[in-house]
Amino acid sequence: MADTSLGTAEQLRDPNYTPAIYKAIPLGIQHVLAMFVSNVTPAIIVAGAAGFGFGSNSPDFPELLYLIQMSMLFAGIATLLQTITIGPVGAALPIVQGTSFAFIPIMIPLVAGKGVDGLAALFGGIILGGIFHTILGTFIGKIRFALPPLVTGLVVTMIGLALVKVGIEYAAGGVPAKARNLPEYGSMLNWSAAFVVIFVTLGLKFFARGMLAVSAVLIGIIVGYIYTLFTGMLTFEAISGSWNNAAAFALPQPLKYGFEFSAAAVIGFCLMAFVSAVETVGDVSGITKGGAGREATDKEITGATYADGLGSALAGFFGGFPNTSFSQNVGLIAMTGVMSRHVVTFGALFLIFCGLVPKVGALIRTIPIEVLGGGVIVMFGMVVAAGISMLSDVNWNRRNMVIFAVAISFGLGLQLEVMNVAPGSANALQNLPDSMRILGASGILPAALIAIVLNLILPEELADEATEEVSGGMAGHGRGSLANDDHV
Incomplete structure (x- = not known):
């Protein structure tokens, strides 16, 4: 239910309304907290797949920090494109952008074991894929017929299934420890850190309300972080070393990793752009229905898709990952009842600030891989669950x-x-x-x-025929229903 102290019911449904600043800023930061972990996790996963060292003394340490920094910076910039808009680019709605998990299974094979050398082709694909994604905005409504819930649900489920292994490997001690056959890989101490995160996250999700429930994964990771300090898995020396080796301020560097044309990268990112574009259409519709009680306009859907693509291309040019609308923030708008795009603008500015301060990335880097594993087990499992939920409409x-x-x-x-x-x-x-x-x-x-x-x-015509030969007798049921369920 909406908080009427923020404004009248009519004002809260208006994207152009701005609550009092002292209320709007915390609401904007709440949006950032809801997506923060999900946004920076892909950078850590891709860096791990590329073989980057995670220690503060590793030669790859600055590169890892830069990838995290760009994830925050360009999530903020892409969000500003949605809320403030530039010409036809942007929906002028409270849409939060961030790095999508959907692209991780495409990115991992491109960089696996190649270190920095694999990044030129990766970011070349992101730039060209982002341009293609932008072009999709001109006819997104005409291609939706090719992506019904059967297709999108299957793709989202497959994305989750491709990622769940990563969560288990992280919780057990990380891919480098596994590759080197270290005895501590899979130790009870490692698993205990992951389980602390999972239990705290689930507890807050089911038994807390408001901000605590919205930020359950983030708080779970913070508690897990503190747990590793008490158990000696993480030391204050490691934290201070990471902090001291990071700059206080740094600007993004154009084509930092070069540009290389890779057919696999371009085709992969262009194909995933279809899925991302349809997801954005769903998110825009969810925002207008949940926040304003109306259908999204064609202009809003087109503008949102333009911002998706332009934000991704711009991010790739500076070493950031593809951006798309974040669904968890759609639910947050429905929960708070605040439709103001300017609230999300404050959150975007906070993300941009974090992205310009590498020390923020340095602190994120010190999160033990086992703690991050507990968080991504929950997040990636939710991706699978979301796909199954979409398939229930089939x-x-x-x-x-x-x-x-x-x-x-x-x-x-x-x-x-x-x-x-x-x-x-x-x-x-x-x-x-x-x-x-x-x-x-x-x-x-x-x-x-x-x-x-x-x-x-x-x-x-096949839809009307019996299905016993392929379903073992469980045939002809309604959408997502069981054998004796008459609901459609």
Whole structure:
């Protein structure tokens, strides 16, 4: 329920209304707290996949800090594009932008084990993919038919399934510890830090209200951080070393890692742009319905998609990752009842400030990997749950079951087979060109393409036929329903 002390009911539904500054600033920072961990986590994951050292004395330490810094800075800039707008760019709505988990399975194969050398192709793909994403804004409404809940739900579920392994590896001690066969990998001490984060997060989510519930993951990580200090997993010397080695202020550097054209990177980011664009359409609709009780206009949807793409391209030019609208902030607007875009503008300015101060990134870097693992186990699990929730809107007739079965068999099968083989060992895609192999390794793009193509070419007549031969008798049920459920 909306807090009427912030303004009248009519004012709270108006995106152009600004509550009193002393109330608007905390509300804006609340939006940042809701997305902060999710926004910086991809930078840490990609850095880990590239093989960056996480210690403050590591030669890669400045690069890791820079990636974290750019994640915050360009999330803030992309958010300003949405709230303040530039011409047709931006929805003029309280949309919070941030680095999307959806792109992680595309980014990891591009940089795996390559260190800084793998970043030129990565950011080249982000820039060109962002430009393509911007172009999508001109006809986003016309391509939605190709991405029904069957396709988008499958893709989101596959994204979550591709990431859950990362959470477990982090909670056990991190990929470097695993690769070096360190005895402490998977120790009870490591797991205890992750479980502290999980238990605190779940406790706050289910038994707290307001700010505590909204910031449950962030608070869980803070409690886990303190726990590692008490147990000796983290020392004050390590914190001070990281803090002292980081600058107090730094500006972004254009093309810091160069620009390299990689067909795999460009194709991957362009294809994922479709999914991101449709997600943004859903978020814009959720904001206008939850905050103002109306449908989103075509201008708002187009402007939001333009901001997605331009924000991503701009981020890639300076070493940042693709940006998209953050769904958790949509729920926050519905909860607070405050539709003001200027509230989110204050949050964006706070993000920009954090992005210009590398010492903030240095503190984030000191979070033990096991603590971060506890947080991402929850977050990545929620990605899977969100995908399953989207699939509950599907009418599970024979046609849709066949599409889902074939797509997930290929996608998940490739993901498990290719991503889990030892380096140098044979894998199912080894005879394909490098670009095709990288695109297929995540499993997400093959699954998405198969689902899209089958959904477009399979005749609708199949929907009316019996499904016993493929479903074991559980046929003909309503959307997302069980055998004896008559609800549609």
